[in-house]
Amino acid sequence: MSAKDSKGQMSVAEAGRKGGEAVRNERGREFYETIGRKGGATVKAERGRAFYEEIGRKGGETVKAERGVKFYEEIGKKGGDRVKATRGSSFYEEIGRKGGQKVKQLIEDGKRAARAAAEAQAAALPVPSKA
Numbered sequence: 001m002s003a004k005d006s007k008g009q010m011s012v013a014e015a016g017r018k019g020g021e022a023v024r025n026e027r028g029r030e031f032y033e034t035i036g037r038k039g040g041a042t043v044k045a046e047r048g049r050a051f052y053e054e055i056g057r058k059g060g061e062t063v064k065a066e067r068g069v070k071f072y073e074e075i076g077k078k079g080g081d082r083v084k085a086t087r088g089s090s091f092y093e094e095i096g097r098k099g100g101q102k103v104k105q106l107i108e109d110g111k112r113a114a115r116a117a118a119e120a121q122a123a124a125l126p127v128p129s130k131a
Helices: 012-027 029-047 049-067 069-087 089-124
Strands: none
Touching (some): 049 069, 069 089
């Protein structure tokens, strides 16, 4: 039997497509963005962040198996070229500087915490008496 029967009725796929087009024309792109955001928030609340991490990992493994590591190299290069064209070389200098400053701050914070812990430990040791 064909997608349409002898009475000329639409198939389910055709009806769905026509309905989707009508909604798009009536409500616009923002409607789909809004319901997508709401749906994503609901799934996150129900399943947690780990769910998204898991499906992202699975998706990445599937793409890697189908397209290979070379694919990631190509899309990374394309993305980098696009960012460079859009934001310029100075953007990379700026984010590199910010990243370096963050690393420096984390190292300083770690040293400060280690000193504080050593001082606290030294203060907790009993002082030997002179007998």
